[in-house]
Amino acid sequence: LISSAFYKSLALKDVPGPLITRFTKIPLLYQTINLNRTRYIHELHRKYGPLVRLAPNEISLNHPPSVGPIYNYEKTHFYNAFEAYGAKNMFSTPDRARHSSRRKLLGGEYTKAYMLRPENLTVINDRVRQMLKNISEINHVDVFYLFNYMAQDVISGFFFGDQNGSHLLQGHDIEVFDAWHMRRETFHWFAELPKLTNFLYSSGIASLLPSWRDAAAAEQFINDMTHKWMDRCDPEKSHLLTKLLKSDLSREQISAEVMDHMGAGHETTGTTLTFMVDHLSKNPEQQTKLHEELKNVDLDDFAAVDKLPYLHGVVLETLRLYSSIPASEPRIVPASGVTLLDRFIPASTVISAQPYSMHRQEEYFERNLEFVPERWNEPTASAKTAWMAFGKGTRGCIGQNIAMVTIKVAISHLYKTYETSKPTVLPASENMDFKDYYMITPVNDTCSVVFRKVEHGEKC
Numbered sequence: 001l002i003s004s005a006f007y008k009s010l011a012l013k014d015v016p017g018p019l020i021t022r023f024t025k026i027p028l029l030y031q032t033i034n035l036n037r038t039r040y041i042h043e044l045h046r047k048y049g050p051l052v053r054l055a056p057n058e059i060s061l062n063h064p065p066s067v068g069p070i071y072n073y074e075k076t077h078f079y080n081a082f083e084a085y086g087a088k089n090m091f092s093t094p095d096r097a098r099h100s101s102r103r104k105l106l107g108g109e110y111t112k113a114y115m116l117r118p119e120n121l122t123v124i125n126d127r128v129r130q131m132l133k134n135i136s137e138i139n140h141v142d143v144f145y146l147f148n149y150m151a152q153d154v155i156s157g158f159f160f161g162d163q164n165g166s167h168l169l170q171g172h173d174i175e176v177f178d179a180w181h182m183r184r185e186t187f188h189w190f191a192e193l194p195k196l197t198n199f200l201y202s203s204g205i206a207s208l209l210p211s212w213r214d215a216a217a218a219e220q221f222i223n224d225m226t227h228k229w230m231d232r233c234d235p236e237k238s239h240l241l242t243k244l245l246k247s248d249l250s251r252e253q254i255s256a257e258v259m260d261h262m263g264a265g266h267e268t269t270g271t272t273l274t275f276m277v278d279h280l281s282k283n284p285e286q287q288t289k290l291h292e293e294l295k296n297v298d299l300d301d302f303a304a305v306d307k308l309p310y311l312h313g314v315v316l317e318t319l320r321l322y323s324s325i326p327a328s329e330p331r332i333v334p335a336s337g338v339t340l341l342d343r344f345i346p347a348s349t350v351i352s353a354q355p356y357s358m359h360r361q362e363e364y365f366e367r368n369l370e371f372v373p374e375r376w377n378e379p380t381a382s383a384k385t386a387w388m389a390f391g392k393g394t395r396g397c398i399g400q401n402i403a404m405v406t407i408k409v410a411i412s413h414l415y416k417t418y419e420t421s422k423p424t425v426l427p428a429s430e431n432m433d434f435k436d437y438y439m440i441t442p443v444n445d446t447c448s449v450v451f452r453k454v455e456h457g458e459k460c
């Protein structure tokens, strides 16, 4: 074992990076657990170039043309942290055949055509209308909560059937949202140091730490909630859950799948909308362009909304500069090894790329750090190669259609009805930098926005 680790470490000796990374993973672990992994890796790329060494057996790649094929490699044990009820789900399963059969089982329901069926669009439209109602009752809103509640209500309504999911926007079951957040406190520990973390829990040591105790209680709460939602469903009606119930999967496997889609389905969309509205509230000239574009569009005609170029650009730019998953998505180099940027990378090396760095490359995005929706009117081939907010390859995001449709429906209704700005005095807790839990949230989970009604296209 030692000689194999030594050989691998030696085989990566030409990959640039801090000297210490040849011997230990500790600096990477330290940055990860302190919620700074993505920024740390980004700085390493700025210093050492497109291929950097992160640990004795781990490298990061920031070279768009080489990234595509890597995302068809097998996933690492990092994804075990997404398991639930001791069972693997689509996201966590490394095995190709099992993954592909799970993906086939649910893929049809996540296509855009399926999404746009009237009964599914109704789920989204109803939640967006409820969200507008909530805004109309109070004009100064914490949009972080608002958008996360809305996204959770959409994905659970879609998965369990229109009325069977959560109704957080109406004030029901909102404890589940706090639970999702508490649970994240231990995420990196489970992902990076699973044996140690399990030992700390099984020995009772973890219960001495309030945040770890809360995280375990939150996990239990979410498990119970998932079952409550599942049991509310009518198995005779057709939606995603019934498809799973009719398959040969065990109850644990189904629950693990459900839980993952509920988590992945709300935090990502909620965060994207939060950063988008925060950005537009600070950039009134871009907001005005959106108002102008929306003025004469019939919002009941989603095909027309979907084609709006400025709206589309705003969404893609948000996903570029404020990716809700900006972090590295690790894969394992296969038995044949791979040659990257003239260096041979041996089998079993952990390799990843991170959207955060890919999306900030000057050679691929002109004015790389500026928010330029117009760049997506006629995107360059290089911009398309470097953009990876939904991942790449066979494991790319299965939920991207529901995410894009939800975001576009929500933003078009919001900006047809309201103009937004930041409050003159920001709450002391607001900080729109991000906390890096693999998925991100604003520091302190809060984002204040003031809404003012626009009547018939005129601001009042």
Ligand code: HEM
Binding pocket: 090, 091, 092, 103, 155, 260, 261, 262, 264, 265, 266, 268, 269, 272, 323, 324, 325, 329, 330, 388, 389, 390, 391, 392, 394, 395, 396, 397, 398, 399, 400, 402, 403
């Ligand atoms: C803005 C919204 C979203 C973003 C940015 C996003 C991002 C991603 C990314 C980057 C991956 C690939 C991870 C990897 O390669 O390791 C992924 C996979 C996945 N996403 Fe999303 N996602 C979003 C919304 C959703 C929604 C709404 C769902 C609903 C169920 C969802 C469910 C999943 C699942 C199940 C996978 C695993 C796919 C597989 O392994 O085949 N995501 N997502």
